[in-house]
Amino acid sequence: xxARADNSDFLDLVYDxxxxxxxxxxVIARLADMAGAGGGVLLEQNQASGKGExxxxxxDPAEMDAYFGxxxxxxxxxxxxxxxxFMKRWTPRILTDEDWIPKEALIRSEFYNEFxxxxxxxxxxxxxxxxxxxxxxxxxxxxxxxxxxxxxxDIARVGRYHPHLIRSFKLGRKLGANRQIxxxxxxxxESLPHAVFLVGDGGRVRHANGAAERLVASARGLTLIRGMLxxxxxxxxxxxxxxxxxxxxxxxxxxTGGSMPILTPDRLLPLSVMVxxxxxxxxxxxxxxxxxxxCVTDLEAGVSLPQARLRxxxxxxxxxxxxxxxxxxxxTVRQAADSLxxxxxxxxxxxxxxxxxxxxxxQAELVRLIMRLIGMSPQ
Numbered sequence: 001x002x003a004r005a006d007n008s009d010f011l012d013l014v015y016d017x018x019x020x021x022x023x024x025x026x027v028i029a030r031l032a033d034m035a036g037a038g039g040g041v042l043l044e045q046n047q048a049s050g051k052g053e054x055x056x057x058x059x060d061p062a063e064m065d066a067y068f069g070x071x072x073x074x075x076x077x078x079x080x081x082x083x084x085x086f087m088k089r090w091t092p093r094i095l096t097d098e099d100w101i102p103k104e105a106l107i108r109s110e111f112y113n114e115f116x117x118x119x120x121x122x123x124x125x126x127x128x129x130x131x132x133x134x135x136x137x138x139x140x141x142x143x144x145x146x147x148x149x150x151x152x153x154d155i156a157r158v159g160r161y162h163p164h165l166i167r168s169f170k171l172g173r174k175l176g177a178n179r180q181i182x183x184x185x186x187x188x189x190e191s192l193p194h195a196v197f198l199v200g201d202g203g204r205v206r207h208a209n210g211a212a213e214r215l216v217a218s219a220r221g222l223t224l225i226r227g228m229l230x231x232x233x234x235x236x237x238x239x240x241x242x243x244x245x246x247x248x249x250x251x252x253x254x255x256t257g258g259s260m261p262i263l264t265p266d267r268l269l270p271l272s273v274m275v276x277x278x279x280x281x282x283x284x285x286x287x288x289x290x291x292x293x294x295c296v297t298d299l300e301a302g303v304s305l306p307q308a309r310l311r312x313x314x315x316x317x318x319x320x321x322x323x324x325x326x327x328x329x330x331x332t333v334r335q336a337a338d339s340l341x342x343x344x345x346x347x348x349x350x351x352x353x354x355x356x357x358x359x360x361x362x363q364a365e366l367v368r369l370i371m372r373l374i375g376m377s378p379q
Contacts, residue, residue, distance in 0.1 A: 018171040028057040037141040047083035059119040084359040097124040195296040247277040247292035269299035
């Protein structure tokens with residue numbers, strides 16, 4: 001293994017990519033080096049339509065246009081017979097092409113002969129990162145034939161960083177990281193629906209956006225005492241502060257991110273807390289030393305995709321989307337009926353149609369699906 005690919009600063013790079021999405025190309029390059037691959041692609045693709053987007057490293061960027069223009073629908077490493085059933089079973093794991101289909105079947109395919117061969121890929125390691133509706137996000141690493149198939153040790157090298165890659169990608173989605181946080185960081189953070197705290201070395205909060213201040217003021221799960229984040233539960237406080245200490249460690253080799261739910265007796269749904277280290281040069285609000293982002297999603301506050309987006313993802317009617325969101329916000333069917341001004345039986349009828357459209361059978365299963373769609377499931 002190339003020692004450069006296993007430097008302790010790699011985790012810093014992974015988490016910096018949550019704030020600066022342009023760094024994902026460097027993350028892919030380092031992972032490819034680590035796994036003995038020739039390059040890789042960060043790919044989000046709809047399992048039904050084949051449509052999506054991606055960034056490629058180690059090949060001409062125009063190959064992404066070629067992929068979605070012609071080959072995505074024939075990708076035997078993505079194609080499934082029942083997309084809805086597949087996404088219900090989807091789990092974040094690491095696979096190789098040989099875990100998916102026999103190598104002989106891959107080699108016979110049009111996708112292999114007309115696309116993979118063109119970019120000098122014989123073996124593929126598929127690192128699953130996220131799922132949203134019928135869209136799956138993979139970080140795929142391609143290896144030339146001359147380097148042989150992937151071995152267990154290659155998968156293990158990538159696997160040690162897998163939870164961090166997932167966490168960084170999810171955090172980037174929550175932050176809406178389509179731009180780097182720069183001089184206007186405070187204004188940008190104020191626009192976010194999630195509670196975001198910026199924490200410096202020593203674990204002290206340096207900045208909190210409006211949503212974060214309101215969450216602390218509500219005294220329902222989080223506390224801020226002498227500049228330190230905690231919870232009403234001593235055990236949860238210890239766990240949260242341990243995550244923050246790890247994310248702000250002065251030792252780059254031990255600096256890491258983490259996540260946890262905070263569920264207290266007065267809450268129906270937990271707070272989903274994600275902590276990630278980020279280089280101080282990425283945040284102008286910090287001047288020196290290690291720092292971290294603490295992103296908190298209050299599931300009871302209904303922080304979610306707009307109903308129009310939910311309708312697009314699941315094919316729900318406007319009324320069905322309103323019912324679905326009421327359930328995600330923690331209401332029972334009868335409470336949803338009262339809040340929406342509908343009869344109990346009308347809401348039940350909507351729910352039956354929602355189950356049919358989403359392939360779910362129970363309310364809890366439906367809520368988990370929607371929470372996963374909008375990136376709010378605690379890890």
